[in-house]
Amino acid sequence: MKEISRRNFLKFAGVSSATVLAAGDKPVKAAPKNILADNRMGALVDTTTCIGCRKCEWACKTAHDMPTPSIDTYADRMVFNKMRRPDDTALTIVNEYKNDAANQFPINVKFQCMHCDRPACVSACIVGAFTKEENGAVIWDTDKCIGCRYCMVACPFQIPAFEFSEVLKPDIKKCDFCFDRTQQGLIPACSEICPMEVITYGRRKDLIDAAHQKIKNYPDRYLNHVFGEEEVGGTSWLYLASKDFNKIGFPKLGKDPAPGVSEAIQHGIFAYFVPPIALYALLGGVMWINKNKKISDEEKEL
Amino acid sequence: MEHMRATPLKRKYFTPTVIFLSALALNGLIFLLARFVFGIGAVTNLTNENPWGIWIGIDVAAGVALAAGGFTTAALGHIMHKDQYHAIIRPALLTAALGYTFVAVSVMIDLGRPYFIWHPLLMWNGNSVLFEVGICVMIYLTVLYIEFLPIVTERFIGRVNLPGFLKSYNSFVDKMLRLLDKGLEKTMFIFIIAGVVLSCLHQSSLGTLMVIAGPKMHPLWQTPILPLLFLLSAVAVGLPMVIMESLVTSKSFGLKPETHILRDLANMVAPLLGIYLAFKIGDIVIRQTFVYLTEITPESVMFTIELLFGAIIPLRMLLSPKVTKSETGLFIASFLIVIGVLLNRMNNFLIAYTPPYQFNSYFPSIGEISVTLGFIALEILFFRWMVMIFPIVSVPEVVAPKAKYSIKGAIK
Ligand code: SF4
Ligand code: SF4
Ligand code: SF4
Numbered sequence: 001m002k003e004i005s006r007r008n009f010l011k012f013a014g015v016s017s018a019t020v021l022a023a024g025d026k027p028v029k030a031a032p033k034n035i036l037a038d039n040r041m042g043a044l045v046d047t048t049t050c051i052g053c054r055k056c057e058w059a060c061k062t063a064h065d066m067p068t069p070s071i072d073t074y075a076d077r078m079v080f081n082k083m084r085r086p087d088d089t090a091l092t093i094v095n096e097y098k099n100d101a102a103n104q105f106p107i108n109v110k111f112q113c114m115h116c117d118r119p120a121c122v123s124a125c126i127v128g129a130f131t132k133e134e135n136g137a138v139i140w141d142t143d144k145c146i147g148c149r150y151c152m153v154a155c156p157f158q159i160p161a162f163e164f165s166e167v168l169k170p171d172i173k174k175c176d177f178c179f180d181r182t183q184q185g186l187i188p189a190c191s192e193i194c195p196m197e198v199i200t201y202g203r204r205k206d207l208i209d210a211a212h213q214k215i216k217n218y219p220d221r222y223l224n225h226v227f228g229e230e231e232v233g234g235t236s237w238l239y240l241a242s243k244d245f246n247k248i249g250f251p252k253l254g255k256d257p258a259p260g261v262s263e264a265i266q267h268g269i270f271a272y273f274v275p276p277i278a279l280y281a282l283l284g285g286v287m288w289i290n291k292n293k294k295i296s297d298e299e300k301e302l
Numbered sequence: 303m304e305h306m307r308a309t310p311l312k313r314k315y316f317t318p319t320v321i322f323l324s325a326l327a328l329n330g331l332i333f334l335l336a337r338f339v340f341g342i343g344a345v346t347n348l349t350n351e352n353p354w355g356i357w358i359g360i361d362v363a364a365g366v367a368l369a370a371g372g373f374t375t376a377a378l379g380h381i382m383h384k385d386q387y388h389a390i391i392r393p394a395l396l397t398a399a400l401g402y403t404f405v406a407v408s409v410m411i412d413l414g415r416p417y418f419i420w421h422p423l424l425m426w427n428g429n430s431v432l433f434e435v436g437i438c439v440m441i442y443l444t445v446l447y448i449e450f451l452p453i454v455t456e457r458f459i460g461r462v463n464l465p466g467f468l469k470s471y472n473s474f475v476d477k478m479l480r481l482l483d484k485g486l487e488k489t490m491f492i493f494i495i496a497g498v499v500l501s502c503l504h505q506s507s508l509g510t511l512m513v514i515a516g517p518k519m520h521p522l523w524q525t526p527i528l529p530l531l532f533l534l535s536a537v538a539v540g541l542p543m544v545i546m547e548s549l550v551t552s553k554s555f556g557l558k559p560e561t562h563i564l565r566d567l568a569n570m571v572a573p574l575l576g577i578y579l580a581f582k583i584g585d586i587v588i589r590q591t592f593v594y595l596t597e598i599t600p601e602s603v604m605f606t607i608e609l610l611f612g613a614i615i616p617l618r619m620l621l622s623p624k625v626t627k628s629e630t631g632l633f634i635a636s637f638l639i640v641i642g643v644l645l646n647r648m649n650n651f652l653i654a655y656t657p658p659y660q661f662n663s664y665f666p667s668i669g670e671i672s673v674t675l676g677f678i679a680l681e682i683l684f685f686r687w688m689v690m691i692f693p694i695v696s697v698p699e700v701v702a703p704k705a706k707y708s709i710k711g712a713i714k
Contacts, residue, residue, distance in 0.1 A: 085659055087350055124514055126436060128427035146421050147414020150432045152353035154514045158657045161350045162414060164343030170414040251658035253517065259429065261526055262514040266431050269506060269529065276499055283381055283495045290383035 036117055040136035041182070042204030042236040043191060044211055045110060047248065048221060050198045052080065052096055052108035056190035060092045060112075063178060063189035083249070086112055087161040088173040092190060097248045107241070109248050110190070110198070112175035113138065113159045114228060115236035116258065123259030124154035129172075136204060136236040137177035145172055156232050156258045157251065177236065204236060211240055233257030306389045308693040310457070311555050315690065319554075323679040330676010333669040337411060345669035351657045352664035354412075359651035360674055361408035364644045365401055366439070366508055367536045371547075372398020372446060373501035374540030378570075380494045389560060389696035390567070392453060393551065394544045396694050399446040400681050406443060408677065409436075431510045438504035445497045452490070453692050455483040506533040512650055520601045521591045523654040527581065534578040539643040541567045541574075542616075542636035549633050551695060554686075560696075565626045568635070572620040575639065579613045604645070604653045612642015 054074040061068035066089065080096035092112035099107050115138045122130040122138065129144035130151060140160075147170055151160045163170040178188035186192070191199040200207060211226045227245045228235035231253045239245070246252050269275060337345040348355050371394040378384050379391045410416045422436045462476045509532025512519055525531070545564050552559040586592045595602050616638040625631030652664065666674075689695050 083659075083661075085350065120514055120516075123429045124432065125427055126430050126432040127421045127425035128430075129425075144418075144421060144425050145415065146418040147416075148409075148412075148432065149353035149414065150430070150511075152350065153512070153518075153655075156516055156518070156658075158351070158518075158659050162353060164346075164348060164350075165341055166343075166414075167339070167341035170341070249659075251517070258516055259514055262431055262510055263429050265510050265513060265526065265529055266429065266434060266507070269503065269510075270428075270434070276503055279502060280495055280499045283377075283498055284491075287381045287383070287491060287495065290381070294383050294385075 035132065035134050037134045037136075038205070040134065040204055040236065041177075041201065042115075042136055042207050042238060043177075043188065044200040044202070044207040044238045044240065046198055046200075046214070047107060047109050047239060047241045049196045050094070050108040050110060051196055052077065052094055052106070053195060054079075054094050055193045055195065056110055056199070057090060057092060057094060059189040059193035060175070061090065063181065064091060064176075066091075080106075086159060086174065088163045088171070091173060091175045095249055097243075099243070107243060107248055109239075109241075111249060112190075112237070113177075114157050115175075115177055116156075116232055117234040117236070118232065118257030118259060120154035120156055120232075120258035121151040121160060123263055124150045126150060133179065135177075135182060137179045137182065138236075139176045139179050140172055140174065142169075142171060147172075154258065156253055204238075207238055211238060214240060230255045233260075306560075306696040306698060308389075308392055308453075308696045310693055311690050311695055311697075313555055313690060315687070317554075320683065320686065323683055326679035327676045327683060330673045330679065333672040334411060334676070336669065337673070342412075342414065345667065345673075347664060347667040347670065349662065349664070351660050351662065352652075352655070354651060354655075355664060356648070356652065356666045356670050356674055357408055357412040359648045360644065361677060362405050362412070363508060363511075363651050364647040365405040365408065366505065367532070367539055367643050367647055368543055368640065369398040369401030369405070370501065370505065370536040370540035371544040372401075372540075373498050374537060375544060376449075376494050377498050380491070381498065387563065387567070389563060390544050390548060392694045392696070393547060393689070394540075395446070395449055395453075396685065396688055396692075397543070397547060399443075399450050400684055400688075402439065402443045402446055404677050404681055405439065411673070431507055431514065434507045435504050435511065438500050438507065442497060442500040442504065445493050445500065448486070448493050449490070449497060452483065452486050453694065455479045455486070457692050459483060501536075502533060505536040506530065508532050509650075512655070515655060518655055518657055519650075520594070520654040520656065521589070522586065522594050522601055522605045523650050525585050525589060527585055528650075531578070531581060531585070534574075534581060535643050535646060538571065538574040538578045539639055541571050542639040545571075545632055546636040546640060549629060549636075551689065555689075555695070557695070557697060559629060561627075561629060561632075564632055568620055568626045568632055571636075571639070572617060575613060575617045575620070579609075579617060582609065582613070601653060604649050608642060608645045608649055611638055612645055613639070616642070 055071065058068055058071045058074050060066075077096075083095055084090075084093045086093050092110060094108055094110045097107045097109065099105060115132075115136055117132075117136075119130065119132055119138050122128075122132050124130075125145075126148055127144045127146060129141045130138060131141070132138050147162070149160075149162055149172075151172060152158075152162060159174050161173045163173065178186070178190075181188060187201045188199070191201045200210070202210075208226060208229055211229075215222045215224055215226075221242060222240050223242060223244070225241075225245065227239040227241070227250055228237055233256065239250070241248060333345055342348060346355055346357070375387065375391045375394040379387045410419055413419060422433055423440075427433050459476060459479050462472045462479070464472055464475065506529035509528035509530070513524070513526065513528055516524070545567055548564060549559050551557070586595075595606065616635045619625045619631065619635040619638075622631075625635060
């Protein structure tokens with residue numbers, strides 16, 4: 001009996017170390033698609049030219065088959081009395097902020113998912129329902145999502161919204177950068193409809209150059225900061241503004257990609273399964289030694 | 303020394319406490335039903351600002367931590383081979399198995415799409431901390447059930463008594479049980495070690511969960527060593543949980559508590575708790591986040607309560623022999639540690655979490671509280687039921703026939 005178990009034990013130990021060796025030269029299994037193509041697209045929002053007509057909100061809903069009142073109702077500026085957030089009924093919203101400088105128009109800011117280059121939602125999602133596409137869009141797959149809402153906990157911009165009132169198949173809702181439209185060669189609906197050409201859709205690289213050119217040409221008009229160029233490792237949506245971004249609804253964020261630390265810790269704990277298997281072997285050894293010690297103690301007693 | 307032997311406890315099931323707990327459980331189940339009929343939004347106060355509430359913070363995060371008695375006693379009894387503690391392994395194992403079962407159920411009810419709960423088995427995202435936690439908990443739950451099987455075989459071997467026409471299968475079932483028992487005996491060490499490894503992995507990964515929330519989490523709790531803190535606190539709370547349970551069980555069934563064993567256990571808790579405390583305090587000193595403690599905010603108050611009542615006071619208590627010698631002292635110290643870890647998990651997942659755009663703060667709804675209390679009540683009811691059916695609690699045996707199955711699973 002004793003002998004058999006010991007042999008089993010050694011056999012098992014042998015098998016597990018073989019597994020480590022085999023696992024060693026393979027990449028960690030199935031990380032989600034996360035490609036940063038050099039010519040990926042982006043959108044540049046110039047908040048100084050936005051007039052708050054909210055046609056972009058209407059176009060977004062229409063493009064995504066979401067219920068919406070007629071476009072005329074969007075002229076009502078009463079909605080600006082309250083700060084709003086994108087949610088499951090509106091993937092993009094426009095907020096209005098006071099401008100302290102005398103005789104200045106208020107500042108209108110359109111806001112939606114930023115389509116981060118290193119998205120926290122993609123890193124967090126338990127089943128890989130979020131993906132960063134080659135053209136820069138971060139999209140969500142309804143067939144995978146289990147509704148755990150970890151993506152919401154993770155997103156630094158508090159973007160993914162959950163259909164809490166839905167009983168059977170609640171969705172996670174957020175801007176998808178009009179993925180269906182861009183696949184067909186169209187531009188995002190909000191950008192297309194905007195009468196002031198606030199939203200420029202184009203190659204992210206070009207947009208950053210254009211933004212800096214604008215800042216150089218009109219130093220009085222713009223703050224010398226392109227929001228999204230470096231925040232949380234870069235985002236596909238970029239913003240220009242005349243006023244401190246934190247005062248017009250943008251969170252204070254560093255330059256480190258949002259998932260950075262957690263992924264490092266996670267991969268440190270697992271590192272090709274070496275630490276867990278080493279712990280297993282260690283505990284097995286301790287167990288074996290203690291057992292033997294006990295047997296010899298008992299033998300001494302006899 | 304008198305011999306101890308695990309045996310089913312024969313008592314009346316319904317006592318006034320049990321009836322009260324049943325009412326709590328029923329109330330919880332009614333709200334649970336409402337959640338499946340009207341949706342999560344109708345029963346909970348969850349919003350896009352606070353996507354996770356007490357079903358995750360208490361039922362899942364604290365639940366996993368408080369089930370740590372399972373792996374700490376397994377390590378102590380089976381891996382370190384401290385045979386004198388075998389009396390406490392089975393109750394701890396049962397608590398862990400029940401605890402993790404309820405964790406799984408809690409996850410299930412909190413999911414927007416519970417019918418997709420199996421998705422992580424096929425759809426892997428190795429970068430997701432939640433994926434890691436989920437898979438580990440699933441495997442560990444299976445391991446726990448396997449570890450529990452010998453108790454079932456012990457209960458029924460030689461006692462198979464099927465009703466009616468199934469009677470003719472009695473000897474066949476008995477044979478199968480014996481076969482299973484023998485197979486388990488030889489392989490159990492694999493599962494015991496796996497159980498400890500899996501526990502270490504997911505207890506710490508549970509701490510990594512909130513790291514990705516970044517600046518949404520209050521600096522008092524947001525630290526890269528969160529996984530270590532979670533692991534250390536889980537290790538420290540395992541034995542106090544066992545002590546508390548053992549005292550309550552013996553009181554409720556009118557048995558004499560094993561004070562000498564419990565005192566030995568309590569003496570091991572102090573250093574474990576001390577290590578945790580050292581890391582916790584070291585962390586706020588090194589990151590200089592103690593400055594947040596000088597202002598009075600909900601966060602600083604909760605942090606102070608957690609640290610003072612959950613760690614510092616019980617640590618001081620356990621260092622005094624007067625306390626560890628008395629049942630009441632042991633109970634209070636263990637209770638404080640248990641509450642401390644519960645608070646810590648709640649603080650990490652709820653109090654520390656402040657989204658950048660917050661219009662309303664989160665407070666659990668009646669429905670959420672009812673379900674949480676109902677689950678706790680159900681767990682206690684199941685525990686009582688199980689110890690009456692299966693040989694789990696050890697009682698002194700005057701005539702001591704050597705129990706064949708007493709130390710199942712270790713390498714023999
Ligand atoms: S459509 Fe253009 S101008 Fe109108 S609110 Fe949207 S971004 Fe501003
Ligand atoms: S803003 Fe949030 S939801 Fe959008 S890509 Fe970034 S992390 Fe994901
Ligand atoms: S809610 Fe859905 S999309 Fe979000 S993390 Fe969970 S499974 Fe992924």
